[in-house]
Amino acid sequence: LNAQTLIARRRDGLGHTRDEIAWLVRGATDGGLPDYQLAAWLMAAYLNPLSPEETAWLTLEMAASGRRIELDGLPKPWVDKHSTGGVGDKTTIVLLPLLAACGLTMVKMSGRGLGITGGTIDKLESVPGFRLDLSPEEMKAQAERIGLALTGQTPALAPADKTLYALRDATATVDSIPLIVSSILSKKIAGGAETVVLDVKAGSGAFMPTAEAAEKLAGALVATGQLAGLRVEAAITDMSQPLGRAIGNALEVEEARDLLRGKATGATTARLRELCLHLAGLTLWACGNASSTETGRETAERALASGAAAERARLWFEAQGADFEVRLPQAPVRREILAEVDGWIGEIDARAVGESAVRLGAGRASKEDAVDPRVGLEIHAPVGARVRRGEPLATIHAASHSAAEETAALLAKSIAVKDGPVREVPVVLLSPVPA
Amino acid sequence: LNAQTLIARRRDGLGHTRDEIAWLVRGATDGGLPDYQLAAWLMAAYLNPLSPEETAWLTLEMAASGRRIELDGLPKPWVDKHSTGGVGDKTTIVLLPLLAACGLTMVKMSGRGLGITGGTIDKLESVPGFRLDLSPEEMKAQAERIGLALTGQTPALAPADKTLYALRDATATVDSIPLIVSSILSKKIAGGAETVVLDVKAGSGAFMPTAEAAEKLAGALVATGQLAGLRVEAAITDMSQPLGRAIGNALEVEEARDLLRGKATGATTARLRELCLHLAGLTLWACGNASSTETGRETAERALASGAAAERARLWFEAQGADFEVRLPQAPVRREILAEVDGWIGEIDARAVGESAVRLGAGRASKEDAVDPRVGLEIHAPVGARVRRGEPLATIHAASHSAAEETAALLAKSIAVKDGPVREVPVVLLSPVPA
Numbered sequence: 001l002n003a004q005t006l007i008a009r010r011r012d013g014l015g016h017t018r019d020e021i022a023w024l025v026r027g028a029t030d031g032g033l034p035d036y037q038l039a040a041w042l043m044a045a046y047l048n049p050l051s052p053e054e055t056a057w058l059t060l061e062m063a064a065s066g067r068r069i070e071l072d073g074l075p076k077p078w079v080d081k082h083s084t085g086g087v088g089d090k091t092t093i094v095l096l097p098l099l100a101a102c103g104l105t106m107v108k109m110s111g112r113g114l115g116i117t118g119g120t121i122d123k124l125e126s127v128p129g130f131r132l133d134l135s136p137e138e139m140k141a142q143a144e145r146i147g148l149a150l151t152g153q154t155p156a157l158a159p160a161d162k163t164l165y166a167l168r169d170a171t172a173t174v175d176s177i178p179l180i181v182s183s184i185l186s187k188k189i190a191g192g193a194e195t196v197v198l199d200v201k202a203g204s205g206a207f208m209p210t211a212e213a214a215e216k217l218a219g220a221l222v223a224t225g226q227l228a229g230l231r232v233e234a235a236i237t238d239m240s241q242p243l244g245r246a247i248g249n250a251l252e253v254e255e256a257r258d259l260l261r262g263k264a265t266g267a268t269t270a271r272l273r274e275l276c277l278h279l280a281g282l283t284l285w286a287c288g289n290a291s292s293t294e295t296g297r298e299t300a301e302r303a304l305a306s307g308a309a310a311e312r313a314r315l316w317f318e319a320q321g322a323d324f325e326v327r328l329p330q331a332p333v334r335r336e337i338l339a340e341v342d343g344w345i346g347e348i349d350a351r352a353v354g355e356s357a358v359r360l361g362a363g364r365a366s367k368e369d370a371v372d373p374r375v376g377l378e379i380h381a382p383v384g385a386r387v388r389r390g391e392p393l394a395t396i397h398a399a400s401h402s403a404a405e406e407t408a409a410l411l412a413k414s415i416a417v418k419d420g421p422v423r424e425v426p427v428v429l430l431s432p433v434p435a
Numbered sequence: 436l437n438a439q440t441l442i443a444r445r446r447d448g449l450g451h452t453r454d455e456i457a458w459l460v461r462g463a464t465d466g467g468l469p470d471y472q473l474a475a476w477l478m479a480a481y482l483n484p485l486s487p488e489e490t491a492w493l494t495l496e497m498a499a500s501g502r503r504i505e506l507d508g509l510p511k512p513w514v515d516k517h518s519t520g521g522v523g524d525k526t527t528i529v530l531l532p533l534l535a536a537c538g539l540t541m542v543k544m545s546g547r548g549l550g551i552t553g554g555t556i557d558k559l560e561s562v563p564g565f566r567l568d569l570s571p572e573e574m575k576a577q578a579e580r581i582g583l584a585l586t587g588q589t590p591a592l593a594p595a596d597k598t599l600y601a602l603r604d605a606t607a608t609v610d611s612i613p614l615i616v617s618s619i620l621s622k623k624i625a626g627g628a629e630t631v632v633l634d635v636k637a638g639s640g641a642f643m644p645t646a647e648a649a650e651k652l653a654g655a656l657v658a659t660g661q662l663a664g665l666r667v668e669a670a671i672t673d674m675s676q677p678l679g680r681a682i683g684n685a686l687e688v689e690e691a692r693d694l695l696r697g698k699a700t701g702a703t704t705a706r707l708r709e710l711c712l713h714l715a716g717l718t719l720w721a722c723g724n725a726s727s728t729e730t731g732r733e734t735a736e737r738a739l740a741s742g743a744a745a746e747r748a749r750l751w752f753e754a755q756g757a758d759f760e761v762r763l764p765q766a767p768v769r770r771e772i773l774a775e776v777d778g779w780i781g782e783i784d785a786r787a788v789g790e791s792a793v794r795l796g797a798g799r800a801s802k803e804d805a806v807d808p809r810v811g812l813e814i815h816a817p818v819g820a821r822v823r824r825g826e827p828l829a830t831i832h833a834a835s836h837s838a839a840e841e842t843a844a845l846l847a848k849s850i851a852v853k854d855g856p857v858r859e860v861p862v863v864l865l866s867p868v869p870a
Binding site for chain 2: 003011035039040048
């Protein structure tokens, strides 16, 4: 095997053997293959995409390129949940304690945000004391004790993916379905999961702009998962408008906390609640803990209503060094956006809202940026809601008056009020139906 | 401008502006663009080839990335000659003094050989004392004095091409016509040429296996040259059998010397002579020093016959520290291959002969290898020649008896003797016809 031959095969659209993929991943892991050869291969793989088999091999070899979190001895099933990312997506913070309260073992690695896509690690870092650097051993011990654990990504897991992802980011080769799929699933396998439930977002605030594109990605994730020995279920969900009420780190933790405590009353949080219950039902069914997604959903509703989910969240925060009831950091300036006319919400452009949040400091434009945990936005009425002149549409939480004013001007353009009724957008667009 | 956007444009088959190409070349020259981004761009450019305009811009920007040999004050036209490389191609060593004797100013940079393709620098290094590290100033001064100068490639000229070529070599992106064209022509422009005559080889011993493929490359060279302000003329010539009698460094200098002295008698050297006279005629016509290729050729024939070309070669060798009459290094072992039957030469596979020469030590398998100046092969009868049993077909010049025996076995398989007449292969396959 040599690098030029391997690159030439990809370049010419010829297939790779498993040995070739393994050799490539080994070279990416131990530095035996220089960056420029990996980059050329990645561009060739972007333009001549990997087959499903090749994608599964790449997934398995990347998963095996570092340590694996060993969950032996923990109650099965071992489940992970993954979202392809969007604006206001705090689902993980709700689902982890909710599903643990329903009897699943939830062990999860999360990432940081980039651009308009938020990251669970940034969100939880806004909670004073929350530790997000658990070792594999700490993860396992905590999951054994309370059924769930969450940590930031460790270079010890799937290091080949880390190398390849950094190169993809620098070489305009991120948007390749087989490369996306293998990156996502390799980390899930290395993280110990056997079943993975995927929330594939579609819309202006998501990586995939349309439901059709999201379905294609979801199909590839499910098929590759199958070839790699992983049970994968995927739902396509709406990201044309932000998810839930809050966008911004502490604000999103606050909303998740409200939902877990049963204090979620607004019309925007209702959509978040709907998504969480849907994904919980899907997960319980996929794990064999419910005979259908509906009965799974009922189990999850009971865990919310009984306070079992909130109790599990309390244990979780405590286990990772924080207090579930802690006062979260707050921005010094608040500014409301009011409806200027009576009407119906016609559009809340998720991308534009996400960009406003980044400008406020809630997200990062480039990887080196810091985020301000306090700032962000609240959206009070979803698309389709009836609003009257003078009612608040959104609240800006800013570090300064000038930032608030700048955002107010941007945001007013992202929320359209129509003079006739507008259809509500379901939060779940497509979901697997149990046979 | 940023690298990811530029790479994405190439990836998606969108065009570049001249500014974008200039930015890329600057990044390759000063190291501002990391190798992995250049490599991804090169693979994208391989799969979505540059347009003729983009190729001309890349050529001009690479030519401008370093110093340029300034020939101001030297008699015009300033001419360069380039071959795409083959087996036994010592044309440059003949043409430079021949054309200088016909009144042209010949200033040339040559390269080393790699694989079956020989390099003029390796060949002239077999001549004791021959200096091949002339500075741009020395080049100009010598050309002023005697009308010709030749040197090895200097990193000062077209450094961006050096960087990109090394990356192409490592990333399986060499075989792209626009990238080949810009690499060749950028060095010609940086070398001071205004007119370039190209010898594009076709056949098993060449980069382009067929005349059609060679024609495509030649067409791109001519078109890009035109866009870049360079007069380019290209002939397609045969490389299905080795060119001339000798393959191997000192042996090829010997053959070139024989031809210049008028002592070229063999049937294989006759093909080399024919090619040299054809290219000389084409060059003199392209430069406006002859009204047609035919009258140009006659001028060149007179320069050979009168001894003017040999005299110019004597001055050239002397100017660069060597003696035209010097005894060249000789291999200790000679071994002849004799015809085993009466017949006609049906094939002499240039690639196989080239590979035999590399194994003898005349060429290098990888860039780091050294070459043995003494060793190589002589081919005594070209394709189509009548041979009788016991007549010598080839002579092996080897460093040892075992190497000679090994080569004899290989070579016997590369030369086919047929029992019926075989058509001779013209050395010039296609050439521009003056309008």
